[in-house]
Amino acid sequence: MTKNTLSQYCKDKIQLIDKALSQYIPEQNYPPIIYESMRYSLFAGGKRLRPIMLMAAGDAVGKDGTSFLPVACGLEMIHTYSLIHDDLPVMDNDDYRRGKLTNHKVYGDGIAILAGDGLLTAAFETMLSQTNVEPQVLITVVKEIAAAAGPAGMVGGQVVDLESEGKTIDAKTLEFMHQAKTGALFKAALRAGAMLAGANQEQLRALSCYADQFGLAFQITDDILDVTGTQEKIGKPVGSDIRNHKVTYVTLHTLEGAKQLAHQAVNSALCNLNDFGPKAETLRQLVNHLINREA
Amino acid sequence: MTKNTLSQYCKDKIQLIDKALSQYIPEQNYPPIIYESMRYSLFAGGKRLRPIMLMAAGDAVGKDGTSFLPVACGLEMIHTYSLIHDDLPVMDNDDYRRGKLTNHKVYGDGIAILAGDGLLTAAFETMLSQTNVEPQVLITVVKEIAAAAGPAGMVGGQVVDLESEGKTIDAKTLEFMHQAKTGALFKAALRAGAMLAGANQEQLRALSCYADQFGLAFQITDDILDVTGTQEKIGKPVGSDIRNHKVTYVTLHTLEGAKQLAHQAVNSALCNLNDFGPKAETLRQLVNHLINREA
Incomplete structure (x- = not known):
C-alpha cells in the first residue's frame, strides 16, 4: 500500500464517519445551540484517527472494519469532548485548534462544557446502538473504552497534565500522563476493532502491543512538531511547550534523542x-505515516 | 408501609449503595486528587434517590431491586457529575450544596470539571459491569440512560436553564427544561429497574407514567421549597430563584397554584x-414523602 493508497483509505472512511456522525448529532434539534456547538467541534477538521484505527484493526482480523461504524463514531465523540474541555480557560486555555477558534471562544465556557458533556454521553448511546455483534462482546468493548476514557485513563492523564503545569516532572510521570491521556484511547480503539471482529487472544495481544508503541510514537512526534513544525501546518502556535516550561520528550531527550x-x-x-x-x-502505513507527518 | 418503614428501606439501600460506590471509586488510586474530588461530591450527603427508585421499581416488578446495584450506582454517578458541572461559576455559580462547599470551591474549576467528566465516564463502565441480566437487556437499559442524560435530556435541560437566565420563559419552555433536566433521569431510573427486573409492556408503561408525574411533583416541590424552606434544611440559600429572576412553578402559578x-x-x-x-x-411512599419533604 503506497501513501496514496493510505490517503484513499482514509478519505473513504472519513466520508462514512462524517456522514454517520452527522446523523448521530443532527443539525435540526432542540435546544439548537447545543447541537450547533457539538457539531462545531465535531466537524472542525479532525483526522478521525481513532475511528480509522478501529476499522483498520477490524480489517486486520479479517472483517470489514466499516461495519463497526457506531462504536467508531463513539470514539470520535469522546476524543472531541476531551479537546473541548482541555481547551477551556481553566484547563489549557487555548484559543485556537486546527486553525479555528476553540469551542468556548465561539459559544462561551458554559455551553462548551455542556457540549463536551453532551458528546461524551452521546458517545455511549451511539456505541451501544451497534447491532451486528454479540451483545456480550459489545458490552466488553464499550466497558473497556469507558475505562480508557475515565479517571484511570484519559481524564487521569489530563489531571496530571493540569497539576504539573509549571512544575518539573520526571520521565515516569511524563510517560504515565501520555499513556493515560492519549495512549489509552488509541489502545481501546485498536482493541475494540479487534474484539468486534472476533480476534483470538494472540491477535488481541499483538494489536495491544502495536497500540502501545503507536501511542508512544504519536506523542513523541507531537512533542517534536511543537519544536520543528509551523503554525500554518499544525494549526496552533508552535513552541508553546517551551514557553509554558512543559517537560516533553524533546526537553528530556533532546531533539535527536526524541527522533x-x-x-x-x-x-x-x-x-x-x-x-x-x-x-x-x-x-503498517498508519504508523509509518505518523512519524513523517507534519501536523 | 409507614414513613418509618420507608426510612428504614432507604437506610438499608443507602448503606449498600454507599459501600458499592466506595468500591467503584476507590480512595487509594492514581492520580489521587481526582479520586478525592470525585469522592468529595459522591459522599456529600446525597439522598441516593435515583438508585433507590431503580431498586424500588425492580421490587415492584417482583425482583430484588438490590441485585441491580451496578446500574443503580451508575445513575448516582451521573447525577453527581451533573451537580458538579451545574455548580461551576460559568454555570449556576453556586458556592454551597447540601450545606457543604461545592466541588470547585474546594478543588478549583479545572479539577471539578474533570471530576465530573470522570464520574460520567465511570458511570458507564460501572453500569456495564452488571452481570445477572441478559446482555441485550443491559444494552437497552444503559442506552436509554445515556439518552436521558445526554443533549436531548439532562444536558439539554441545563442548556435551556443556562440560556434562559435573566430572561422570561413561558410555561412550555419551563416544562421542557425540568422534564429534560430532572425528569428524564428519574424516568430512566424507574424504567431501568423495571426492564432489568423483566417487566412486561403494561408494567413498563405504567411505571413510565408514574415516573413522569413523580418528576413533575419533584420539580414543583423544589420551586415551592425555594420560597418556603430554610437554608438550614435545604442546605443552600433560599429565595435564590426570585433573586435571579427565575421563572418557576411558583412565579407562574402562585404558591397555592403550585401546591x-x-x-x-x-x-x-x-x-x-x-x-x-x-x-x-x-x-407509593416515595411519592407521598416527596410532597411533604422539607429539603
Whole structure:
C-alpha cells in the first residue's frame, strides 16, 4: 500500500464517519445551540484517527472494519469532548485548534462544557446502538473504552497534565500522563476493532502491543512538531511547550534523542503486525505515516 | 408501609449503595486528587434517590431491586457529575450544596470539571459491569440512560436553564427544561429497574407514567421549597430563584397554584401503581414523602 493508497483509505472512511456522525448529532434539534456547538467541534477538521484505527484493526482480523461504524463514531465523540474541555480557560486555555477558534471562544465556557458533556454521553448511546455483534462482546468493548476514557485513563492523564503545569516532572510521570491521556484511547480503539471482529487472544495481544508503541510514537512526534513544525501546518502556535516550561520528550531527550525514540517505537509497532499479513497493511502505513507527518 | 418503614428501606439501600460506590471509586488510586474530588461530591450527603427508585421499581416488578446495584450506582454517578458541572461559576455559580462547599470551591474549576467528566465516564463502565441480566437487556437499559442524560435530556435541560437566565420563559419552555433536566433521569431510573427486573409492556408503561408525574411533583416541590424552606434544611440559600429572576412553578402559578399542581401530580403518579399491589408500596411512599419533604 503506497501513501496514496493510505490517503484513499482514509478519505473513504472519513466520508462514512462524517456522514454517520452527522446523523448521530443532527443539525435540526432542540435546544439548537447545543447541537450547533457539538457539531462545531465535531466537524472542525479532525483526522478521525481513532475511528480509522478501529476499522483498520477490524480489517486486520479479517472483517470489514466499516461495519463497526457506531462504536467508531463513539470514539470520535469522546476524543472531541476531551479537546473541548482541555481547551477551556481553566484547563489549557487555548484559543485556537486546527486553525479555528476553540469551542468556548465561539459559544462561551458554559455551553462548551455542556457540549463536551453532551458528546461524551452521546458517545455511549451511539456505541451501544451497534447491532451486528454479540451483545456480550459489545458490552466488553464499550466497558473497556469507558475505562480508557475515565479517571484511570484519559481524564487521569489530563489531571496530571493540569497539576504539573509549571512544575518539573520526571520521565515516569511524563510517560504515565501520555499513556493515560492519549495512549489509552488509541489502545481501546485498536482493541475494540479487534474484539468486534472476533480476534483470538494472540491477535488481541499483538494489536495491544502495536497500540502501545503507536501511542508512544504519536506523542513523541507531537512533542517534536511543537519544536520543528509551523503554525500554518499544525494549526496552533508552535513552541508553546517551551514557553509554558512543559517537560516533553524533546526537553528530556533532546531533539535527536526524541527522533530516535520515535523510530524505535515505530519499528516495535511494525514487529507486532508480522503475523497478520497483507490485511494489516493499513495499520503498517498508519504508523509509518505518523512519524513523517507534519501536523 | 409507614414513613418509618420507608426510612428504614432507604437506610438499608443507602448503606449498600454507599459501600458499592466506595468500591467503584476507590480512595487509594492514581492520580489521587481526582479520586478525592470525585469522592468529595459522591459522599456529600446525597439522598441516593435515583438508585433507590431503580431498586424500588425492580421490587415492584417482583425482583430484588438490590441485585441491580451496578446500574443503580451508575445513575448516582451521573447525577453527581451533573451537580458538579451545574455548580461551576460559568454555570449556576453556586458556592454551597447540601450545606457543604461545592466541588470547585474546594478543588478549583479545572479539577471539578474533570471530576465530573470522570464520574460520567465511570458511570458507564460501572453500569456495564452488571452481570445477572441478559446482555441485550443491559444494552437497552444503559442506552436509554445515556439518552436521558445526554443533549436531548439532562444536558439539554441545563442548556435551556443556562440560556434562559435573566430572561422570561413561558410555561412550555419551563416544562421542557425540568422534564429534560430532572425528569428524564428519574424516568430512566424507574424504567431501568423495571426492564432489568423483566417487566412486561403494561408494567413498563405504567411505571413510565408514574415516573413522569413523580418528576413533575419533584420539580414543583423544589420551586415551592425555594420560597418556603430554610437554608438550614435545604442546605443552600433560599429565595435564590426570585433573586435571579427565575421563572418557576411558583412565579407562574402562585404558591397555592403550585401546591395544587404538585398534589395533582402525586395523585396521578399513585394511580399508575394500582395494578402492582403491595410490591409497589415503596414507590407509593416515595411519592407521598416527596410532597411533604422539607429539603
